[in-house]
Amino acid sequence: NAGVTQTPKFRVLKTGQSMTLLCAQDMNHEYMYWYRQDPGMGLRLIHYSVGEGTTAKGEVPDGYNVSRLKKQNFLLGLESAAPSQTSVYFCASSPSGTYGYTFGSGTRLTVV
């Protein structure tokens, strides 16, 4: 039982490049979330999804897009990376949103 798997684990991008972060869960959870964590800022919600085919904006959505074409996958895209997007990105999932959240191990992204 893998839980929540994030790929890649590390990435260095040049300013202006694009990339997609993949989050996959095998627990049949409805809710999925993308967070970024920066020193002193805590976890901030980027986008979330309450089910297959749905997405919604969180606290800091600018510069990111998401898609949830399959229930088990939640993709986070950066169309034109900026140094301000250097961060650790965590994906999380939950059965219904009122239960606890299971996190992936994170993606460390550096934009130079």
Next chain:
Amino acid sequence: RKEVEQDPGPFNVPEGATVAFNCTYSNSASQSFFWYRQDCRKEPKLLMSVYSSGNEDGRFTAQLNRASQYISLLIRDSKLSDSATYLCVVNKGTGGSYIPTFGRGTSLIVHP
């Protein structure tokens, strides 16, 4: 006022000590509450849910005070392995969706 506030610490305590953290939240409509633990450069992991009647799990006790809008975590007989950052999570329903908001965390250092 931030939605979820925690004292960042660090709390520096000797082994065997009892330590307590508080977390305040601003939205009275918040519905579920959790404590998470995060080790350095790792993902957050669920420590315990917080119920209105209070709940205990071994050396850990969590309590909720809805009137004053805070939750607390008490750790008894601290171990070196308890050293970590403790995140308070408050969940509110918004238009049928449940969105968790994380506090910035309280750092605990347990020393010999």
